[in-house]
Amino acid sequence: MAELPEIMILTRQISHKLEGKEFESVEIIQEKSLNMEKTDFIENILSKKVICAYNRGKWIFLELSGDSNLLLNLGMGADILFHNAGKEWPDKYQCRFQFNDQSGFSCKFWWFGHVEFVPNEDLNQHKPTKDIAISPLDTNFTEEHFTNLIKGRSQIKNLILNQKKIGGIGNVYIHDILFKAKIHPQRLANSLTSQEINDIYRIMVENLKNALDKGGLAYEMDFYGVKEGYTIDDFLVAYKEGEPCPVCSAIIEKIKTGSTSSYICPQCQCL
Numbered sequence: 001m002a003e004l005p006e007i008m009i010l011t012r013q014i015s016h017k018l019e020g021k022e023f024e025s026v027e028i029i030q031e032k033s034l035n036m037e038k039t040d041f042i043e044n045i046l047s048k049k050v051i052c053a054y055n056r057g058k059w060i061f062l063e064l065s066g067d068s069n070l071l072l073n074l075g076m077g078a079d080i081l082f083h084n085a086g087k088e089w090p091d092k093y094q095c096r097f098q099f100n101d102q103s104g105f106s107c108k109f110w111w112f113g114h115v116e117f118v119p120n121e122d123l124n125q126h127k128p129t130k131d132i133a134i135s136p137l138d139t140n141f142t143e144e145h146f147t148n149l150i151k152g153r154s155q156i157k158n159l160i161l162n163q164k165k166i167g168g169i170g171n172v173y174i175h176d177i178l179f180k181a182k183i184h185p186q187r188l189a190n191s192l193t194s195q196e197i198n199d200i201y202r203i204m205v206e207n208l209k210n211a212l213d214k215g216g217l218a219y220e221m222d223f224y225g226v227k228e229g230y231t232i233d234d235f236l237v238a239y240k241e242g243e244p245c246p247v248c249s250a251i252i253e254k255i256k257t258g259s260t261s262s263y264i265c266p267q268c269q270c271l
């Protein structure tokens with residue numbers, strides 16, 4: 001599942017490749033991905049130009065001409081693929097957008113995604129995105145900012161995955177972040193020492209930057225259909241149930257933590 005590094009890479013590529021392009025045709029197969037009637041959606045998009053793209057948490061925003069935006073959310077994952085002019089479209093996709101230079105892009109959601117048209121004036125009220133917090137790789141996400149978030153009786157993992165607190169982290173990178181910091185995912189926020197909070201902050205930023213530099217998860221395609229980067233070998237405890245801990249050799253466990261599963265070393269990450 002795409003998290004901050006993958007979304008940032010995709011967004012950069014979209015911004016670089018689509019800037020200035022004008023929409024000429026739109027085809028929608030999965031109508032329930034839209035936030036309005038299909039005909040209204042298509043009418044709104046046609047003739048608009050892409051100004052730039054940026055992300056907020058796991059949402060990709062394409063800023064369009066006419067004070068409007070096209071918002072994409074990959075859901076459980078998606079292939080968002082660029083197409084050069086004249087190239088065949090893939091067999092399967094839920095929507096595709098073609099520009100007047102005949103290039104375009106298609107979205108194939110693995111399960112269910114969102115493709116929404118939102119005018120600038122409605123952006124502040126757009127429910128799924130209006131409360132998304134800043135991300136660990138944003139310049140404003142300082143150690144002080146992070147420390148201020150770590151309050152109350154929330155379990156630390158749930159708190160970090162809460163998109164209203166921290167944008168962009170899901171149930172992939174979190175396992176190794178907490179392992180390296182030697183923190184059990186169910187530790188309560190108010191039980192953490194300032195040294196532990198500092199460790200989580202430093203490791204979280206380092207870990208996500210490293211994944212970004214490596215090109216994101218190797219299981220996700222980028223905008224050009226390339227799969228490379230972070231593989232199972234790059235993880236320490238995540239997805240390594242039954243294998244020895246790389247630090248103490250205890251057997252890595254997969255445990256249930258609320259609605260998610262967690263991979264932990266029971267010796268390095270005591271509750």
Ligand SMILES: [Zn+2]
Nearest residue numbers: 245248265268
């Ligand atoms: Zn261990």
